Amino acid sequence: MSGDYQIRRFEPAVKNEPDYDAAVAWSRAVAFGFHEERKSEKRIDRGLAMSRADRSVFTGVYQTGEPAPHSLGEDVPVATFATWRKTLNVGFGTLLDTHLISSVTVRTSHRRRGLLRQMMSEDLALAKEDGVAIAALTASEASIYGRFGFGVATSEQSITVDTTSRFRLNHVPVGTVEVADPKVLLELAPQVFEQQHRLMPGSIDRQESYRQFVAGLVGRGGADGDGGPDAKVKTALHYSSDGAVDGYVSYKFSGWETEPAAMEIMDLVAANSAAYLELWQYLGAIDLVERVKWGTAPVDNPLIWALEDPRCVKGSEPRDMLWLRILDVRKALEARQFATDGTVVLKVHDSLGLTPGTFSLDVRNGQATVTASDATPDLELDISALSSIYLGAVHPASLVAAGRIQEKQQGAAFLAARMFAVERPAFCPTHF
Numbered sequence: 003m004s005g006d007y008q009i010r011r012f013e014p015a016v017k018n019e020p021d022y023d024a025a026v027a028w029s030r031a032v033a034f035g036f037h038e039e040r041k042s043e044k045r046i047d048r049g050l051a052m053s054r055a056d057r058s059v060f061t062g063v064y065q066t067g068e069p070a071p072h073s074l075g076e077d078v079p080v081a082t083f084a085t086w087r088k089t090l091n092v093g094f095g096t097l098l099d100t101h102l103i104s105s106v107t108v109r110t111s112h113r114r115r116g117l118l119r120q121m122m123s124e125d126l127a128l129a130k131e132d133g134v135a136i137a138a139l140t141a142s143e144a145s146i147y148g149r150f151g152f153g154v155a156t157s158e159q160s161i162t163v164d165t166t167s168r169f170r171l172n173h174v175p176v177g178t179v180e181v182a183d184p185k186v187l188l189e190l191a192p193q194v195f196e197q198q199h200r201l202m203p204g205s206i207d208r209q210e211s212y213r214q215f216v217a218g219l220v221g222r223g224g225a226d227g228d229g230g231p232d233a234k235v236k237t238a239l240h241y242s243s244d245g246a247v248d249g250y251v252s253y254k255f256s257g258w259e260t261e262p263a264a265m266e267i268m269d270l271v272a273a274n275s276a277a278y279l280e281l282w283q284y285l286g287a288i289d290l291v292e293r294v295k296w297g298t299a300p301v302d303n304p305l306i307w308a309l310e311d312p313r314c315v316k317g318s319e320p321r322d323m324l325w326l327r328i329l330d331v332r333k334a335l336e337a338r339q340f341a342t343d344g345t346v347v348l349k350v351h352d353s354l355g356l357t358p359g360t361f362s363l364d365v366r367n368g369q370a371t372v373t374a375s376d377a378t379p380d381l382e383l384d385i386s387a388l389s390s391i392y393l394g395a396v397h398p399a400s401l402v403a404a405g406r407i408q409e410k411q412q413g414a415a416f417l418a419a420r421m422f423a424v425e426r427p428a429f430c431p432t433h434f
């Protein structure tokens with residue numbers, strides 16, 4: 003980055019605080035970067051309050067010279083970047099503090115001058131210095147972040163479920179489902195999510211905006227929150243046999259003009275399999291509707307296996323969801339439990355120089371010890387590939403076949419697959 007720019011980091015301020023104007027200008031720059039409409043002050047304030055609740059840090063890049071006459075002032079950042087910390091379920095119930103990145107934008111008139119590279123390199127180095135082992139993001143375009151060492155770690159897809167008479171679930175009902183005012187989710191959604199989060203490898207704990215989104219109080223998720231209340235939102239709760247709420251679905255009607263008539267799931271969270279299937283049973287029973295759509299469904303979905311006719315579920319657009327970036331190989335590997343004991347020597351390349359080296363991963367009784375090694379590597383790979391296999395959702399053999407991992411010792415990829423496996427399919431149901 004040339005001397006034409008300076009980077010500034012600050013916390014989201016609220017009205018009457020010194021950084022409030024900077025935070026408003028920063029929020030407007032993010033909205034501009036994602037082609038959103040200009041937000042009212044009220045919406046900006048709500049977004050700032052939510053970012054503050056998440057303890058976000060805003061990064062802005064500012065022009066140092068005089069901006070062109072009549073163009074946006076020097077107080078409006080030409081590039082933005084937000085971070086905050088939440089836990090990531092890294093398998094077998096272990097929750098690991100993770101550095102989350104969002105709101106990445108560079109103004110069109112300043113793009114391809116290295117501003118993203120500068121923000122990202124500095125930010126990841128600071129996070130590592132701060133002791134965090136992993137960073138995570140979701141990507142607008144899949145071509146951007148591999149170069150910074152991020153790898154796809156979970157996937158999702160859109161599904162359309164035929165809920166006509168074909169929809170029959172093979173399961174024994176447990177508990178009951180009732181309709182509720184969506185506002186109850188303000189309190190209940192975080193509680194139910196917390197239970198699911200502990201069970202689901204790949205899950206990232208949710209930002210404040212989520213409960214407001216599922217409760218219909220803001221029109222869309224995301225770190226910033228957006229839109230006003232959404233009057234279309236409806237909610238059903240699942241009660242376990244002892245009467246506790248252990249699942250919910252937040253959904254809306256697609257409108258009579260949609261043929262065939264459909265409901266659209268905004269969020270479906272369940273603390274156990276019975277609640278998950280019962281909520282589907284409920285969705286499948288809604289009158290006057292023949293389809294239920296879910297834009298962010300797991301690819302490996304128990305619903306498909308519970309249906310008498312699995313072809314009721316039509317999947318489309320399978321895509322990358324969670325991207326991980328290991329910042330510290332030893333810390334990240336030692337933080338998680340492993341499914342199988344064994345030793346693998348990994349030669350890891352890292353173009354940002356954060357955590358390169360040859361590491362021996364020794365697992366005994368599921369616990370890892372990671373040491374620097376000068377042994378011949380079993381697997382040679384970029385940090386992005388190691389980040390992809392970290393949660394067990396991507397098979398190392400696929401990355402060998404793709405040329406992303408070099409298998410130096412025959413059978414090492416299969417051993418790594420068994421070691422990195424987690425107790426159920428990794429999935430991240432939280433967009434950020």
Ligand SMILES: CC(C)(COP(=O)(O)OP(=O)(O)OC[C@H]1O[C@@H](n2cnc3c(N)ncnc32)[C@H](O)[C@@H]1OP(=O)(O)O)[C@@H](O)C(=O)NCCC(=O)NCCS
Pocket residue numbers: 035036105106107108109112113114115116117118119120140141142143145146149
């Ligand atoms: C994506 C975006 C932030 C890139 O910013 P930028 O300042 O132009 O990026 P840089 O100049 O630092 O480029 C860094 C590298 O990424 C590459 N790159 C940047 N954007 C890319 C894209 N969309 N696709 C592929 N490569 C991209 C550059 O070619 C450069 O490569 P190199 O350093 O290996 O030569 C910017 O184009 C943008 O704001 N896009 C719209 C909003 C958006 O999609 N944000 C991402 C949200 S997840």
